[in-house]
Amino acid sequence: MFSLRAFNTFGIEAEARQFVEISSIDQYVALRTSGEYAHLPHLFLGGGSNVLLTQAQEALIVKISIPGISVVKEDADFVWLKGGAGVVWDEFVQYAVNHGWSGLENLSLIPGTVGAAPMQNIGAYGAEIKDTFDSLEALNLQTLAIEVFDAKACAFGYRESFFKRAGKGLYLIGSVTFKLSKKPSVKTSYGAIQEVLATKGITQPSIRDVADAVIEIRKSKLPDPKEIGNSGSFFKNPTVSASEASRLMAEFPGIPNYPVEGSTEVKFPAGWFIEKAGWKGFRRGDAGVHAKQALVLVNYGEATGAEILALSEEIKQSIKDTFGVSLETEVNIL
Known part of the structure; x- marks a missing residue:
């Protein structure tokens, strides 16, 4: 068996029956046609940043390392x-x-x-x-x-x-x-980008200025997987109908919301719901919700994938009960 702990950013310990790494499509075709692994299902793994491993993997894990x-x-x-x-x-x-x-x-x-x-x-x-x-x-x-x-x-x-x-x-x-x-046109209206640029006295930002601002914001809000296991945003921001959006805004004045381009639907930040429901900073054993960003579930060391999954299901039910909103996971559960 092969340990996948180093190949998922949650740092979850899970074993794979077989593991190979490929650097080209041709390598994979050769692997498939050789017959050695033909009897096994195949599971592709990239950076491991959007998966939650909840059990041992019987499939052949194919690590995609195609460069260039x-x-x-x-x-x-x-x-x-x-x-x-x-x-x-x-x-x-x-x-x-x-x-x-x-x-x-x-x-x-x-x-x-x-x-x-x-x-x-x-x-x-x-x-x-x-x-x-x-x-x-x-x-x-x-x-x-x-x-x-x-x-x-x-x-x-x-x-x-x-x-x-x-x-x-x-x-x-x-x-x-x-x-x-080749003719840059920057987007600075979303999130805290303008605020970061203003603190630096930048009024005509370059694309490098915007990139640096985004990097600064992400580092301030999101934990480094090398320090605390996580997969970034665990849940999608829910999108609801105009009538449902009106209900939410009436019941919860000041709730952040963003119109969906080309639609009458409205998007709400999942992190807001999770924080308001009291989950921000919650911890049970080594499974928890990050203290600075409620959208991020974390592994403080030895949490299992099943424990992280169970916590996510509790949060989803809590948000449904409290706000009438259904959250969807952004992470792939394996």
């Missing part, structure tokens, strides 16, 4: 930047920022890999993957043929995509390409 960052096309206004699925997401973002190409700076310091980013349609501080996504290459696990997906085929939604729904378990993403602007 390259410009595949450019014109006077845009550059198309491609990253291998195993590239650390923030390294990819900082590569773009350092070259003066905008579009990803608000997504600085999000844990995980390039390959996992479109699966989750990761987002933060007013930006999402879908805003700059161009295409991705993925291996069809049934035909072993490479297929190219554009944004429409990915069916992006709020922390959702084709790969989490109809295409779940059917593809292995090998690389992702983003269309970034």
Whole structure:
């Protein structure tokens, strides 16, 4: 058996029956066609930043370590930047920022890999993957043929995509390409970005200024997985109908809310509900809710995945009972 503790940011101790690491799609095809692992189901693992391991894994764990960052096309206004699925997401973002190409700076310091980013349609501080996504290459696990997906085929939604729904378990993403602007236009209106910039006296921020502000905010709010095991935001921010939003705003004056672009629905911060329900800073054994950010569940050392999961279910029920709002987990439970 193989320990997965070092391969998930929660730092959960869980064992895998078999473990391999690949650095190319061809390696995986060779692995599949060799017959050695044909009898086992396969489970792909990127940075391990969006999973909660609750039991021993009978599947073959395939660690995706496909490298590479390259410009595949450019014109006077845009550059198309491609990253291998195993590239650390923030390294990819900082590569773009350092070259003066905008579009990803608000997504600085999000844990995980390039390959996992479109699966989750990761987002933060007013930006999402879908805003700059161009295409991705993925291996069809049934035909072993490479297929190219554009944004429409990915069916992006709020922390959702084709790969989490109809295409779940059917593809292995090998690389992702983003269309970034050579003429930067920054987004500073969401969250505390403007406040951080103001304290620094920055009135005309560059994309580097925005990236640095986001990094500063995330470091102040979110625990470092190297110090306290966690997977970042454990729950999605709930989106509700206009009538339900009106009820919440009437019952709870001052509740933060954000209109959903192109919709009558309204998004509310899950962390607000969790904090108001009294869970912020809660701890039972080594499983807990972070003291600074209620949206983050943490492993203080030796918590099991089952203990973290049980705590998350208690929180969800509490929010349902108190506010009439259903929370969904953002983390994949394995």
